[in-house]
Structure formats: structure tokens, C-alpha cells
Amino acid sequence: MSKFGMIAKFTAKPGERDALAAILLEAAAAMEQVHECELYIVNLSESEPDTLWVTEVWSHAEAHAASLQxxxxxxxxxxxxxxxxxxxxxxxxxxxxxxxxxxxxDA
Amino acid sequence: MSKFGMIAKFTAKPGERDALAAILLEAAAAMEQVHECELYIVNLSESEPDTLWVTEVWSHAEAHAASLQxxxxxxxxxxxxxxxxxxxxxxxxxxxxxxxxxxxxDA
Structure with missing residues (x-):
């Protein structure tokens, strides 16, 4: 089964980027328990002050879909x-x- | 020193996506020798037939800049x-x- 990837660009409401980053980092920490989630990195944009990017790699797409539930x-x-x-x-x-x-x- | 990330969206000319992917995968293989390059993944878009995305993590921005030279x-x-x-x-x-x-x- 092929791996699955996701890039998500989040635009925060003005002044809310850091609060949103904290929630995304909490979600990333919870992924430590999810074996099929191989990578979940939360990034700031260097140039766009309200923007966050999350880059993900999953063992397969079904595991990503299941995590959303x-x-x-x-x-x-x-x-x-x-x-x-x-x-x-x-x-x-x-x-x-x-x-x-x-x-x-080992996935 | 903080890590550095890059997301690059490549739009290939019609019919050239696979040839472009091959060159990007060669570049990724060459990165095996570049210690400061921690991640360099070449991805297809599920929905856009001419699109490739490269996601990179580097130990620091200077190493990325140097690699381009x-x-x-x-x-x-x-x-x-x-x-x-x-x-x-x-x-x-x-x-x-x-x-x-x-x-x-160990970087």
C-alpha cells in the first residue's frame, strides 16, 4: 500500500497564529501514539505572518481518514x-x- | 540554530511531470550525502496531473543556500x-x- 501525504496551509485570523500553532503542536504530540502517522510537522511561514503550514506523511490514506474521526x-x-x-x-x-x-x- | 524548511510546488509542462519527478528524485538521492539535509521528499499531487510538491527539512538555512551553489x-x-x-x-x-x-x- 502506498504512503499518503498531506500539506495543509492554515491562515489564522489576525493575531491568532500563535494560539493556532499551539493547538496544532498539541495535535502533533497526540500523533506520537498513532503508529501510522509517520511525520506531522508544524511550520511557520517566513514571510506570511498569519500563515502556518503542516506537512504530514502517513503509512496509508485510510489511517489519515480514521484519525479525523x-x-x-x-x-x-x-x-x-x-x-x-x-x-x-x-x-x-x-x-x-x-x-x-x-x-x-516497521509500519 | 533553528531548522529550516521548504515546500516547493512545481508545475510541469504538459506531459513532462514524470521526467521532472525523475530529476527531483535524483536530487533527493544526491542529498543522502548532504548531512544537513534531513528530509527531501518528492510527492505527486493526487488531484493536479502536472503538479509535484517537494517538502524539505534542513539543519539550518545556510546549508540549503549552499546546496543551491x-x-x-x-x-x-x-x-x-x-x-x-x-x-x-x-x-x-x-x-x-x-x-x-x-x-x-546528530546534526
Whole structure:
């Protein structure tokens, strides 16, 4: 089964970027318990003050879909929603590259 | 020193996506020798047939800048250029998240 990737661009409401980043970092910490989540990095944009980017790699797309149904994920989304002006998710198929195979090698 | 991230969206000329992906995967393979390059993943877009996304993590921004001056990188860029309709690079500051610290932990 091929891996699954996601890049999500979050635009926070003015002044809310750091509060949104904190919720996304909490979600990232919760992913430590989710074996099929191989990478979940929260990034600031260097140039856009209200923008955050999350880059994800999953063992397969179904695990990503299942995580969105988890109670803890839904609760985090509810807390994040008032801070968010927009989200642009992009679904990806990772082809290869440095670091990809060493992520979660026993998955 | 904080880590550095990059997301680059490549739009290939029609019919050239796979040839461009091959060059990007060659570049990713060359990064195995570049200690400061911690992650360099080449991804297909699920929905956009001419689009590739590269997600990168570097130990610091200077190492990324230096890699662009390497002869092998410049040669790859010259070969890729005729295949590319557009590139949108986004410079990032990785804040944290699952997998980030386990990338290249001795850097």
C-alpha cells in the first residue's frame, strides 16, 4: 500500500497564529501514539505572518481518514475553528526521497 | 540554530511531470550525502496531473543556500528548467511535531 501525504496551509485570523500553532503542536504530540502517522510537522511561514503550514506523511490514506474521526481530533478541530480564516489542504502521493523510508520503518 | 524548511510546488509542462519527478528524485538521492539535509521528499499531487510538491527539512538555512551553489545542483536545475512551467517556493521555520527531532538527530 502506498504512503499518503498531506500539506495543509492554515491562515489564522489576525493575531491568532500563535494560539493556532499551539493547538496544532498539541495535535502533533497526540500523533506520537498513532503508529501510522509517520511525520506531522508544524511550520511557520517566513514571510506570511498569519500563515502556518503542516506537512504530514502517513503509512496509508485510510489511517489519515480514521484519525479525523477520533474524538480527540474532533475536539481539537472545534477549538481551532474560531482561530482559522482559511485552510488549503493538498493530498499527496509520496514518491520517494531522503528520509522517507526511515520514517516509521516497521509500519 | 533553528531548522529550516521548504515546500516547493512545481508545475510541469504538459506531459513532462514524470521526467521532472525523475530529476527531483535524483536530487533527493544526491542529498543522502548532504548531512544537513534531513528530509527531501518528492510527492505527486493526487488531484493536479502536472503538479509535484517537494517538502524539505534542513539543519539550518545556510546549508540549503549552499546546496543551491553546488555544481551538481546547478546541473540538475539546468536539466529540469525546460520541463518546468512554474515553481512556487515557500520558506518555513519548523516549530516542532512528530518525526522532526528524529530526523538527523546528530546534526
Amino acid at each position: 477520533e474524538e480527540s481530533t474532533r475536539e481539537a478541530i472545534q477549538r481551532a475553528k474560531p482561530l482559522i480564516a482559511g485552510v488549503e489542504p493538498t493530498r499527496l502521493i509520496p514518491l520517494g526521497g531522503k528520509g522517507l523510508e526511515s520514517l516509521n520503518p | 553546488e555544481e551538481s545542483t546547478r546541473e540538475a536545475i539546468q536539466r529540469a528548467k525546460p520541463l518546468i512551467a512554474g515553481v512556487e517556493p515557500t520558506r518555513l521555520i519548523p516549530l516542532g511535531g512528530k518525526g522532526l527531532e528524529s530526523l538527523n538527530p
